[in-house]
Amino acid sequence: MKLPFQHIQAAHCENGVTTSLLRTIGVDRITEPLAFGMGSGLFFVYVPFLKVNNGPAFAYRTMPGLVFKRTCRALSIPVHRKKFRSKQKAQSVLDQCLDAGHVVGCQVGVYYLPYFPKEYRFHFNAHNLIVYGREGDRYLVSDPIMEQPTSLSSYELERVRFARGVLAPRGQLYYPGAPARPVTDDQIRKGIRNGISRNVRDMLHIPGPIAGVSGIRYTGGKIKKWRDSLGQKQAGLYLAQLVRMQEEIGTGGGGFRYIYAAFLQEAYAYHSDEALPRLSAVFTRSGDLWRDAAVQAAGIYKGRIGSQEDFNRMGDYLIEIAELEKQAFKQLSKIKWRP
Amino acid sequence: MKKEAVPQDQGALGKITKEVCYATDAEGNYTTQLSEGWDVKTSALDVAWQDISERVAAAKEKVLKKEASPILYFMELKLMDIKVVAAYTGFWKWQISRHLRPAVFQKLSDRRLQRYAEVFEVPVSDLKSMIQE
Numbered sequence: 001m002k003l004p005f006q007h008i009q010a011a012h013c014e015n016g017v018t019t020s021l022l023r024t025i026g027v028d029r030i031t032e033p034l035a036f037g038m039g040s041g042l043f044f045v046y047v048p049f050l051k052v053n054n055g056p057a058f059a060y061r062t063m064p065g066l067v068f069k070r071t072c073r074a075l076s077i078p079v080h081r082k083k084f085r086s087k088q089k090a091q092s093v094l095d096q097c098l099d100a101g102h103v104v105g106c107q108v109g110v111y112y113l114p115y116f117p118k119e120y121r122f123h124f125n126a127h128n129l130i131v132y133g134r135e136g137d138r139y140l141v142s143d144p145i146m147e148q149p150t151s152l153s154s155y156e157l158e159r160v161r162f163a164r165g166v167l168a169p170r171g172q173l174y175y176p177g178a179p180a181r182p183v184t185d186d187q188i189r190k191g192i193r194n195g196i197s198r199n200v201r202d203m204l205h206i207p208g209p210i211a212g213v214s215g216i217r218y219t220g221g222k223i224k225k226w227r228d229s230l231g232q233k234q235a236g237l238y239l240a241q242l243v244r245m246q247e248e249i250g251t252g253g254g255g256f257r258y259i260y261a262a263f264l265q266e267a268y269a270y271h272s273d274e275a276l277p278r279l280s281a282v283f284t285r286s287g288d289l290w291r292d293a294a295v296q297a298a299g300i301y302k303g304r305i306g307s308q309e310d311f312n313r314m315g316d317y318l319i320e321i322a323e324l325e326k327q328a329f330k331q332l333s334k335i336k337w338r339p
Numbered sequence: 340m341k342k343e344a345v346p347q348d349q350g351a352l353g354k355i356t357k358e359v360c361y362a363t364d365a366e367g368n369y370t371t372q373l374s375e376g377w378d379v380k381t382s383a384l385d386v387a388w389q390d391i392s393e394r395v396a397a398a399k400e401k402v403l404k405k406e407a408s409p410i411l412y413f414m415e416l417k418l419m420d421i422k423v424v425a426a427y428t429g430f431w432k433w434q435i436s437r438h439l440r441p442a443v444f445q446k447l448s449d450r451r452l453q454r455y456a457e458v459f460e461v462p463v464s465d466l467k468s469m470i471q472e
Binding site for chain 1: 340355356357358359360361362363367368369371373377378379380382383384386387388390394418419420422423426427
């Protein structure tokens with residue numbers, strides 16, 4: 001059995017899943033950047049006391065699941081979401097959903113995901129994919145980061161759905177219900193407005209030094225001390241982790257700035273405020289800076305450079321980014337929205 | 340980032356799929372562009388795997404010197420930490436710390452070893468002798 005479904009490749013898994021799932025219920029105007037912006041996806045947090053893969057824990061996005069949830073809510077689309085204790089139950093509910101004609105999204109861990117290259121298979125549990133059918137023992141899978149749809153055996157799917165550890169998916173599946181009425185421009189307009197103001201809150205107003213733009217500045221300050229406090233080698237590993245969290249599939253930090261810039265550009269079609277394209281350019285600049293920072297970090301972890309001055313420059317990149325994004329979000333918060 | 344500036348360096352993922360990147364065209368409008376990979380990312384991944392292989396080697400050394408049980412070796416090999424092992428096996432973290440001691444490991448029942456063996460995807464005999472093909 002195969003449900004009608006069009007595979008779309010996306011820059012980020014949850015955006016892609018959100019966009020694709022909405023298309024299955026006939027909402028085809030939500031592009032990846034719109035979903036990301038309405039879901040207030042942009043974020044930064046550095047949790048210094050938490051270790052991931054023996055390195056520091058960074059996140060460049062909101063908690064998994066929120067982009068989908070918020071986008072659907074903005075469009076008044078009901079969300080069905082289930083977690084399971086029992087693996088049998090998880091599979092039978094998945095089958096029932098497919099039989100009922102729902103294309104479903106699943107949160108999975110990537111460590112056991114067979115079609116991923118080995119190099120990418122870490123214990124990372126916040127990946128999302130779509131199941132859109134079943135043929136014999138194989139589930140038809142659309143993974144938004146892949147160019148082509150693929151498939152998983154029921155055992156393989158069960159394993160990735162029941163990956164354990166931080167953010168364990170516990171078989172989680174979700175799909176949008178039928179919208180009560182067709183999506184209107186007004187809803188999208190309002191969703192954009194709310195998405196932006198929520199993102200302003202997340203980036204500017206979370207207390208404490210580790211989240212939002214202050215988190216970026218804080219990380220910049222920390223990096224300058226890494227050379228002395230951790231030693232050259234460990235500091236290189238930490239920077240490599242920063243870059244991996246920043247640029248890799250499923251996370252993407254620099255890339256997120258570009259998506260956000262694209263979102264602001266698209267938002268201009270719904271709100272003709274001149275600040276939007278201007279700020280879009282600022283986020284493009286921020287994305288470029290993140291990439292420059294990654295190149296600098298690569299110089300350090302490859303061992304090409306490594307003096308204290310190089311670490312200072314690395315830290316300064318982040319401090320510059322923090323200031324840039326702070327100003328950008330401040331201006332976003334000042335936009336006078338017309339109804 | 341300009342569309343033409345999207346890096347096209349062959350990376351590990353590039354063999355299997357290209358990645359979507361958002362970039363601007365000549366008029367400054369956003370569009371998507373496929374990327375083969377970026378060597379900055381590839382080298383970050385290399386650094387991480389280099390570190391893992393060093394940790395695995397160090398763990399092996401420790402096991403051979405009887406400073407740790409083979410669980411440490413397999414844990415590093417499978418990129419796990421005690422938290423992840425605890426989540427998969429159902430043991431408490433303090434139990435696993437104990438099982439990491441060779442003397443305690445020797446006395447573990449086959450049933451308990453089996454739980455580790457399943458998570459590490461090896462037969463119990465290999466778990467005991469630290470063989471991994």
